[in-house]
Amino acid sequence: MRKDSIRSDIEFRSPVAIAVGAGFKREIASLTAMQNFLKEWPPAARDESYLTALRSCEAARAAEIDLDEARQAFLIFAKKAGIEWTGADPVVVLREAKIRRSRARESRAQNRHVPG
Template structure:
């Protein structure tokens, strides 16, 4: 597939932060960057939100909608795709979840021992 990437720039008032890779953040700061990111998104993972975001970007380029509306469509896509940056490092979040599960498991084992003594 031979897609042309947008090189001109229409900066966003506030960049959209997305998670890429293992705990890395990428900021999308312009209409061109949003459209390029959407074009690079794997075809097998595209859906209605992706299509809506692409259409919104194209409409913003044509002046049919405001840039903020295209940004909102991109935010909706990022949220649905699970890549919207939450500010939490995924590696740290997974480590903390594992610690919590271990504590819950140990507490459950201690509780079951109290209820059922083996005499």
């Protein structure tokens, strides 16, 4: 590989959104940001999808694959790692589930006390 074929940071057409923490979104907007995120990923949690995403970053930087291929590999990693941003706030989702469970219990309790 020739040194002059290495590309500097490249912006994605559209950022990859991932979930970090309780309801917080982080947007990965460039190849460098994606590589940095992957390098910070806990070693114990690194699986095959992680390795594929990391190799894809390196290949995209060397112009061996298209940037969209590297982005897609990162999306697959994010989904398998459970950090894919779904747009749903986990705090709101948990609150709504708790309300539904509470209403279902109340409904069952009322149905038990109806004379029949």
